[in-house]
Amino acid sequence: MNVLIVHAHPEPASFTSALFQAAREHFQSQGATVEVSDLYATQFDPVASDQDFTSRAEADYLVYALEQRHAAKAGTLRSDIQSEIDKINRCDLLILSFPVYWYSMPAILKGWIDRVFVSGLFYGGRRIFDQGGMRGKRALVCATLGGRERMFSAEGIHDDLRDLFRPLLKGTLGYTGFEVLEPFFGYHVPYLDDQARRDILGDWQQALANIDSRPVLAMPITGEYSSNFEERIG
Amino acid sequence: MNVLIVHAHPEPASFTSALFQAAREHFQSQGATVEVSDLYATQFDPVASDQDFTSRAEADYLVYALEQRHAAKAGTLRSDIQSEIDKINRCDLLILSFPVYWYSMPAILKGWIDRVFVSGLFYGGRRIFDQGGMRGKRALVCATLGGRERMFSAEGIHDDLRDLFRPLLKGTLGYTGFEVLEPFFGYHVPYLDDQARRDILGDWQQALANIDSRPVLAMPITGEYSSNFEERIG
Numbered sequence: 001m002n003v004l005i006v007h008a009h010p011e012p013a014s015f016t017s018a019l020f021q022a023a024r025e026h027f028q029s030q031g032a033t034v035e036v037s038d039l040y041a042t043q044f045d046p047v048a049s050d051q052d053f054t055s056r057a058e059a060d061y062l063v064y065a066l067e068q069r070h071a072a073k074a075g076t077l078r079s080d081i082q083s084e085i086d087k088i089n090r091c092d093l094l095i096l097s098f099p100v101y102w103y104s105m106p107a108i109l110k111g112w113i114d115r116v117f118v119s120g121l122f123y124g125g126r127r128i129f130d131q132g133g134m135r136g137k138r139a140l141v142c143a144t145l146g147g148r149e150r151m152f153s154a155e156g157i158h159d160d161l162r163d164l165f166r167p168l169l170k171g172t173l174g175y176t177g178f179e180v181l182e183p184f185f186g187y188h189v190p191y192l193d194d195q196a197r198r199d200i201l202g203d204w205q206q207a208l209a210n211i212d213s214r215p216v217l218a219m220p221i222t223g224e225y226s227s228n229f230e231e232r233i234g
Numbered sequence: 235m236n237v238l239i240v241h242a243h244p245e246p247a248s249f250t251s252a253l254f255q256a257a258r259e260h261f262q263s264q265g266a267t268v269e270v271s272d273l274y275a276t277q278f279d280p281v282a283s284d285q286d287f288t289s290r291a292e293a294d295y296l297v298y299a300l301e302q303r304h305a306a307k308a309g310t311l312r313s314d315i316q317s318e319i320d321k322i323n324r325c326d327l328l329i330l331s332f333p334v335y336w337y338s339m340p341a342i343l344k345g346w347i348d349r350v351f352v353s354g355l356f357y358g359g360r361r362i363f364d365q366g367g368m369r370g371k372r373a374l375v376c377a378t379l380g381g382r383e384r385m386f387s388a389e390g391i392h393d394d395l396r397d398l399f400r401p402l403l404k405g406t407l408g409y410t411g412f413e414v415l416e417p418f419f420g421y422h423v424p425y426l427d428d429q430a431r432r433d434i435l436g437d438w439q440q441a442l443a444n445i446d447s448r449p450v451l452a453m454p455i456t457g458e459y460s461s462n463f464e465e466r467i468g
Contacts, residue, residue, distance in 0.1 A: 010282060010283045010284060010296055010298060011284075011295060011296040011297070011298075013295055014296075040281075040283070046280060046281065046341040046342075046345070047274075047280065047340075047341060047342050048244060048335070048340060048341070048342075049244045049274070050244060050245075061245060061247055062244055062245040062248075063245070063424060064244060064245075064333075065380070065424075066424075101282070101344075101348050102344075102347055102348065102351070102401060102402075102405060102406045103400075103401035103405035103406070104338060104344065104401045105344075106281075106282060106344075106345075106348060107280040107281060107282070107341045107342070107344040107345030107348050108280075108281050108282075108341070108345075110335075110336075110338065110339075110340075110341040110344045110345075111280070111340075111341030111342075111344075111345075113336055114335050114336065114340060114341050117336070128391075129391075146299070148462070148464060150462075150464035150465075151462075151463045151464055153464075155464065155465050155466055156459075156463060156464050156465070156466075157362075157363075157454045157456070157459045157463040158405070158463075159400060159404075164400060164401050164405065166337075166393060166398060167336060167337035167338045167398050167401070168336075170393075171336060171337035171392070171398065172336045172337070190297060190299075190300075220391045222391070225390075225391045228382070228384075228385075229385045229390060229391040229392075230382060230384035230385055230387075230389065230390050231384075231389050231390070232389055232390075
């Protein structure tokens, strides 16, 4: 098995970073090949721009997704993007590890998706969800936050976190064809004592050991929709 | 009236940029003071890091939100962050203008929020929603995308876009106290002819002219929740 772990935390000694290292060690001990993209350590550039293409389909007017399609075909994506795509192509399992910033990813990880999940390779036309470019691969999100779990419930002031993360879980990972595993959330982390943190770390290690039986999130089935995806026909 | 427009598009000649310019012209013609943060033009740095603080509460271990609170009080936020905060403090209306990337904002705008919406000033403890730091100000999102409106419906393959944008509309703008206006979405933009684009531009100008009667999104009322926000008591 080939695993790619993409990690985005500004503090190498953070608890989130400990979860990242635990995942790396778990899969290495299983004999898997583990690759890593530590976005802060490598100062990954998260800003999608015209600099991402070494040649242009349309030099005077930038339509980012169109240039992605052109450059993916022509082999003219900037090298930092191409090397991330190569890593994803090699992996069977993608893990995203990050702290929750504003019910979403830190910008450095959002920009990794903006730049790396290129049109044409990851998706295109009707090639989404079960027809997406990444079908056959699994994805698992591991995220930490300050809030308590009960705040994110029907009773609490916030909405369910799995629901708030639909742009990533469904709209990005599911959309491009990944089989998306039930995400792992570490709640209330900055306020926990060492024992409570060890408990979360243990839960995470358990989740990794049992990854093959981890629930998979349901995604739309493209064949159940009209060709323009505007009507359900199935 | 003071208006701040934050714009994040890599192509200055894009339709999204035309919507941005139309907003600027509209409010100027009304006699309002209009400030602008054009994030691509100024190459705004979107990566939250230890470089954001000119002095540290805890030099050896970075807890980003804790350093934000410390630096906001001590006046030691990096100058590019402080100048954005000053602009927000001066404004009565904040407009965010961007193309939809992955059912969310481009990373450069996500990072503007990560770095500028600092703990302590924008929110803290029970100072969220109706008690948030930005109460008394309004916010309006203007975003463009490739999808057609009917794809984002109960019948279509995607979820409702207002719902997918809850992390921004509720979890960020509402959370920090803004009165959040019904967002404006320009659908299917890359595939539209000039007339259809002119229609969207006209709708946007109409929306701006009628901004005082634009619907406001409902937000939680903090007094209706227990002190830990885990139970509804109201």
